Amino acid sequence: MLAVVGTVPNPEFPLLAGRVSLENGEICIQGRQVSVKRGTPALLAAAIKIGEVLGQEEPFGYLVGDIGRGEGSRQLYKYLAKHLSQTDFHIIAFHYIQPLIGWHNRILSVIEKMKKRPILVADAGYMYVAKISGRSDAYDLFTPDIGELAFLADELAPHPFYTRGFLLHEENRVSDLITRAYVHRNASKYLLVKGRKDYVANKNGVQTIIDSPSEEAMEAIGGTGDTLTGIVAALIASGKDISEAATIGAKVNRLAGSYAHPTPATQVKEIINHIPEALEEILSKRQEGKHEQG
Amino acid sequence: MPLFQFLKRKEPNEAVEERADRGFLVFENTSEVIQAENLLKRKGWEIRVMGPPPEIRSGCDLVVEFPLIEELKIVKTLQDAGIPPLQAVPVASPLLQPVDLFQIRDFGRCLMVQAANMKLTVDKESLIIVNISGGGCPDVPYLAEQMVGRLLSEAPSPREIGHTLCGYALQLAYEEMRRRCSQS
Numbered sequence: 001m002l003a004v005v006g007t008v009p010n011p012e013f014p015l016l017a018g019r020v021s022l023e024n025g026e027i028c029i030q031g032r033q034v035s036v037k038r039g040t041p042a043l044l045a046a047a048i049k050i051g052e053v054l055g056q057e058e059p060f061g062y063l064v065g066d067i068g069r070g071e072g073s074r075q076l077y078k079y080l081a082k083h084l085s086q087t088d089f090h091i092i093a094f095h096y097i098q099p100l101i102g103w104h105n106r107i108l109s110v111i112e113k114m115k116k117r118p119i120l121v122a123d124a125g126y127m128y129v130a131k132i133s134g135r136s137d138a139y140d141l142f143t144p145d146i147g148e149l150a151f152l153a154d155e156l157a158p159h160p161f162y163t164r165g166f167l168l169h170e171e172n173r174v175s176d177l178i179t180r181a182y183v184h185r186n187a188s189k190y191l192l193v194k195g196r197k198d199y200v201a202n203k204n205g206v207q208t209i210i211d212s213p214s215e216e217a218m219e220a221i222g223g224t225g226d227t228l229t230g231i232v233a234a235l236i237a238s239g240k241d242i243s244e245a246a247t248i249g250a251k252v253n254r255l256a257g258s259y260a261h262p263t264p265a266t267q268v269k270e271i272i273n274h275i276p277e278a279l280e281e282i283l284s285k286r287q288e289g290k291h292e293q294g
Numbered sequence: 295m296p297l298f299q300f301l302k303r304k305e306p307n308e309a310v311e312e313r314a315d316r317g318f319l320v321f322e323n324t325s326e327v328i329q330a331e332n333l334l335k336r337k338g339w340e341i342r343v344m345g346p347p348p349e350i351r352s353g354c355d356l357v358v359e360f361p362l363i364e365e366l367k368i369v370k371t372l373q374d375a376g377i378p379p380l381q382a383v384p385v386a387s388p389l390l391q392p393v394d395l396f397q398i399r400d401f402g403r404c405l406m407v408q409a410a411n412m413k414l415t416v417d418k419e420s421l422i423i424v425n426i427s428g429g430g431c432p433d434v435p436y437l438a439e440q441m442v443g444r445l446l447s448e449a450p451s452p453r454e455i456g457h458t459l460c461g462y463a464l465q466l467a468y469e470e471m472r473r474r475c476s477q478s
Contacts (some may be wrong), residue, residue, distance in 0.1 A: 009436035038427070042305040068433025068457030070364065096432050098451035098458070101315045124430030132386075134315040145428065147411045156387040158314045158362060160411035160430075165395050219399065220406045220415040222359055222427035222438050264404035264415045265424035 002047060002059040002237035003087070003118075004230075005080065005126070006040025007072055013065030015075050015149035017083070020061040022048045025269060029061050038223030039097045043123075043269050046230030047093075047237075049275040050252075054238045060089065070098035072123075076104035084110050090216035091119040093233040095226070099129035099159070108138055109217050119236055122188070123229040131186050139188035141242055143229045146195045147172065152187055153180040172197055175206050191240045193234060194225050200243055207243060210250040213258040221257075223268030227251040231275065246284070252278045313385045317344035317362035318346065319372070320353035320381040327356045329377050334360065337371060347387040353380050363431060367457040368466065393463065408418050409473045414471050421446045421475055431458035446475060 004020070016030045026033040027048070029043050034043045040063065047059050062080065077095065084107065092111075104126075111117065122130045123143045129137050131152055144152055149261040150167040151160040153176075164207030167177065174193060178201045181187040193199040196219065218224050232249035236242060253271075255278035260271045321327045327343060334341045339360060346357040358379075362370055365382050372378055384390055396407035404424060406415040412434070415425040422445055426438040433456050441449040452465040 007432045009432070009439055038438055066432040067436035068364075068367070068461060069432055070361075070432075070457075073432060096430060096435065098432055099430075100361075101312055101317060105312075125432065126430075128430055129315070145411070147408070147428065148430070151411070154389060158384045158386050158390075159459045161392055161463050162384055162387075162390045163393060163410065164390070165393070166392065168395055217401060219405065220315065220401065220413060220425045220427060222425050222442070224427070238324075264401045264406065265417065267425075 001057060001089050002233055003062065003089040003091065003092045004040065004044055004047065004059050004095065004233070005062045005076065005097065006043065007066040007076070007097060008034050008063055009039065009067055010034075010065045010070070011067050011069070013063070013072070014074070015064040015079055017062050017079070018060065019058045019161060020044050020048065021058050029063055036269050036272065038226055038268055040226070042223040042226040042272065043093065043095055043230035043233070045272050046227035046275055047127065047234040049272060050231050050234035050279060053276050053279050054234070054288070056234065056238055059234070066098065067096070070100065073100065073258060074096035074154050077107060081106045081110055088116055090116045091121060091233060091236050093121040093229060095229070096128035097129075098124050099125045099132065101129060101133050102218065104129040104133050105135070108135055112138070114257055121229065121233050121244070122237070123225070128152045128159060129185070134185070136186050136188055141190045141192060141232070141246065142188040143192045143225065143232065145196060145225055146193065149174065149177050149181065149191070153177040153184070155184040168201035178206060190246060192228070192250065193245040194228055194250070195219070198254070200246045200250070202243070208247050210247060210254065213254050215254070215257050215262050217262040217264045217266065218257045221262060221266050221268055221271070224253065224257065224271065227256070227272060227275070248282055251282045255281060315362055316359050317365060318350065318383050318385055318388060319360055319368070319379040320346065320350055320383070321353050321358070321377070321379055324356055326377045327354065327358060329375070330358050330372055330379070333371065333375055333377070334358070334368065337362070341367065347388055350381070350383065359385065363458050364461055366453065366462040370453055378424040379403040392397060393466075396467070405471070405474065407467045407474070409466035409470065412463040412467050414464060414467040416471055416475065417444055423449055426464065429460035429464070431460035434459045434464070435460060437464055448471060450468045
């Protein structure tokens with residue numbers, strides 16, 4: 001089963017743990033509904049859509065309200081430190097959480113003592129704290145965009161805001177940045193770098209590039225990185241290996257975006273609605289490819 | 295556990311790594327340090343006063359260590375109280391500077407400005423903020439909810455309602471967008 005750990009942008013939202021469903025376009029946990037605009041709700045909505053197609057159970061969510069003050073995140077860290085050891089999730093995706101090194105290290109220490117270690121995916125604030133804690137190599141997958149890749153490649157930067165200029169945003173140097181992130185041990189076992197082209201990489205370098213369909217407007221749309229992480233996490237939960245899930249996930253996210261005919265003003269909810277048909281098409285094409293090869 | 299292991303001191307790098315989420319606030323004089331310490335503690339932030347590292351060559355001989363991720367909110371609180379710091383720098387690398395490069399993308403009707411990991415997109419005709427993307431701190435979805443769909447001139451600024459370094463990056467993108475839109 002997939003577990004997702006993250007926050008919602010409402011300071012009044014209590015800490016809730018439980019199955020997450022999608023009802024009338026909103027995610028629902030323990031009777032509370034949250035609109036899907038971007039962030040962890042978008043990740044969850046995308047994962048649920050994938051699960052619907054694959055006949056998977058709904059993800060388990062650990063959610064709390066936090067608007068940047070960190071109070072909700074601290075509650076969540078504390079709760080996980082107490083309860084995570086009693087779970088047996090196949091994969092845990094950590095997402096929008098205030099990056100706090102002490103708490104991060106406590107959570108990791110709990111996970112490392114679990115009988116069956118879950119696959120660990122980190123994106124957003126949790127990827128930042130994994131990197132600055134010097135524990136990136138404990139994670140199976142990070143999903144940075146190009147700017148965040150430069151942050152991973154910068155051994156000094158404590159946050160993307162402090163990434164040194166010479167490392168920033170030269171997409172033709174993605175391969176160099178990936179190498180640099182691994183050299184400084186600031187990358188997870190696999191990286192899925194999202195951008196105009198998506199790159200699946202490991203310590204040996206770029207393994208796959210996914211560049212079609214290409215919709216320029218996707219870069220401006222908030223939440224498209226969150227949906228990608230949700231899609232890939234759900235594919236891993238279905239049993240696919242990380243590299244294959246990342247490759248399929250990147251294709252699905254791009255195709256769903258393309259089906260939405262996006263402009264820079266498109267909202268991610270419109271793209272999420274197209275995820276099921278995009279997944280069906282990609283899986284069907286893969287199946288046809290296998291038949292032809294066979 | 296053998297006694298010598300129990301007594302073994304942490305390696306210096308390990309100690310710095312554990313504090314990589316902290317920053318230093320540098321002030322002109324110790325009176326400001328004391329005022330800042332009192333104010334920030336009263337507001338509930340975990341801070342401490344200490345001697346500056348050798349890399350910091352401005353300010354007085356005390357600095358305030360603070361949670362770096364909340365730089366935006368903390369600096370604004372100090373500015374509002376009339377005790378702005380001379381500098382706010384990361385503990386792990388005090389010589390690092392905030393990103394000062396902007397990436398600009400013109401989509402025709404819409405313009406996107408990116409600062410560090412944050413992207414702000416505005417409809418050039420209506421000057422409405424149509425999207426905010428990027429970032430990873432928990433105030434980003436909140437900032438997007440408060441700003442998207444509103445006029446650039448009427449939306450609350452990230453400095454007013456944000457807290458974190460992602461909020462700070464969005465503030466830089468917002469200022470650059472306003473500068474560009476006021477010229478056109």
